[in-house]
Amino acid sequence: MRRCLDSFGRPKRLFTFVNPFGGKKCAKKIYDAEIKPLFEAAGVSITVQETEYRGHAREVATSLDLAKYDGIVCVSGDGVLVEVVNGILQRTDWEEAIKMPIGLIPAGTGNGMAKSLLHAASEKCSVSNAVFAIIRGHKQSLDVCTILQGEKKFFSVLLMTWGLVADIDIESEKYRWIGSARLDFYAVVRIMNLRKYCGNIHFVPAPGYEAYGEPIKQVKNFMVESLEQNGKSHPSSYPGPSVEFQASDWRFVDGPFVAVWINNVPWAAEDIMAAPEAKFADGYMDAVILRDCPKADLLALLMKMSDGSYVKSPYVTYLKVRSFKLSPGPLVGNPKKGGIIDVDGEVIARGEGTYGRSQHQDVMAYG
Numbered sequence: 001m002r003r004c005l006d007s008f009g010r011p012k013r014l015f016t017f018v019n020p021f022g023g024k025k026c027a028k029k030i031y032d033a034e035i036k037p038l039f040e041a042a043g044v045s046i047t048v049q050e051t052e053y054r055g056h057a058r059e060v061a062t063s064l065d066l067a068k069y070d071g072i073v074c075v076s077g078d079g080v081l082v083e084v085v086n087g088i089l090q091r092t093d094w095e096e097a098i099k100m101p102i103g104l105i106p107a108g109t110g111n112g113m114a115k116s117l118l119h120a121a122s123e124k125c126s127v128s129n130a131v132f133a134i135i136r137g138h139k140q141s142l143d144v145c146t147i148l149q150g151e152k153k154f155f156s157v158l159l160m161t162w163g164l165v166a167d168i169d170i171e172s173e174k175y176r177w178i179g180s181a182r183l184d185f186y187a188v189v190r191i192m193n194l195r196k197y198c199g200n201i202h203f204v205p206a207p208g209y210e211a212y213g214e215p216i217k218q219v220k221n222f223m224v225e226s227l228e229q230n231g232k233s234h235p236s237s238y239p240g241p242s243v244e245f246q247a248s249d250w251r252f253v254d255g256p257f258v259a260v261w262i263n264n265v266p267w268a269a270e271d272i273m274a275a276p277e278a279k280f281a282d283g284y285m286d287a288v289i290l291r292d293c294p295k296a297d298l299l300a301l302l303m304k305m306s307d308g309s310y311v312k313s314p315y316v317t318y319l320k321v322r323s324f325k326l327s328p329g330p331l332v333g334n335p336k337k338g339g340i341i342d343v344d345g346e347v348i349a350r351g352e353g354t355y356g357r358s359q360h361q362d363v364m365a366y367g
């Protein structure tokens with residue numbers, strides 16, 4: 001595939017999604033007032049597609065004629081980016097298609113990826129800085145985490161979470177009208193009525209992080225189970241990268257848990273530095289595990305999320321993992337309520353086991 005990049009690697013033809021529904025619903029206005037004029041001045045030709053419904057960006061990315069463009073841009077929050085990555089990795093030509101750079105211009109509630117990319121380049125997270133990074137053709141490669149859940153396979157670029165953080169992220173949707181403060185507001189509500197979930201986590205630690213948890217005793221049974229799930233769920237005809245779980249060096253931790261939060265990039269939102277040590281393309285995810293914590297300390301942690309210093313709390317365990325398996329049990333005190341598993345802002349399961357593995361897919365992201 002020939003790309004029309006100028007001698008500095010600058011894109012000349014961009015396919016742009018605008019999500020009129022994201023954030024404060026002003027992505028279209030931002031596009032017309034701030035983005036279009038800059039691209040025009042830089043001589044970049046733009047094909048615009050407004051997203052009309054949930055899943056639309058994914059559908060378009062699955063069939064888009066990529067030879068016509070040098071990159072895909074999302075004027076949105078993280079949700080549309082996730083759809084584009086999943087659409088691309090669903091294609092039969094995914095290995096070639098995933099080389100297409102994807103740019104993000106922050107216009108949603110959750111702009112974790114735009115913030116992560118711009119912060120890494122020592123830039124403020126703003127619409128104009130994101131546009132300039134794209135015009136300059138500044139790129140960063142990015143890992144994708146393959147997530148297996150029952151019959152389903154997802155690709156995650158941001159985070160996967162269960163417990164407190166998932167409940168805040170998903171259940172606060174009903175307060176969308178408040179704007180980004182909905183997360184802070186609902187976090188306080190959830191901390192005051194704190195839930196703990198039974199269950200356990202298995203993981204393959206990155207080198208240097210082997211001290212946490214217990215080595216698993218029944219390696220064989222565990223592997224048979226994970227391989228069966230893998231084989232059953234994913235016929236070889238399913239496009240996208242395959243995933244393998246090796247038998248060696250799995251460890252586990254038993255619950256109950258307040259929260260499990262597994263991150264691919266440092267920022268989960270513009271003002272939430274979830275994983276200060278996370279690297280875009282190191283092949284590992286940064287896991288934050290909270291098993292127990294008094295409410296007053298949890299509220300204090302909430303105040304220290306904007307600079308990532310919350311991870312230094314003695315209640316927080318922070319480690320890098322290559323693969324993980326979440327086996328959520330019920331809410332303590334309510335055996336009927338299983339916890340939400342939230343992948344990049346979408347509920348993929350309630351109370352059901354989920355596997356994940358970080359892989360170098362080299363998604364190129366502008367930033």
Ligand code: ADP
Nearest residue numbers: 022023051052053054076077078079108109110
């Ligand atoms: P936010 O950060 O505010 O959540 P996103 O851009 O991430 O904003 O979008 C949130 C969700 O909106 C995405 O999952 C996407 O599928 C969905 N979406 C896109 N276009 C529309 C639309 N026209 N109507 C309703 N939902 C939409």
Ligand code: MG
Nearest residue numbers: 279282284285
């Ligand atoms: Mg990483």
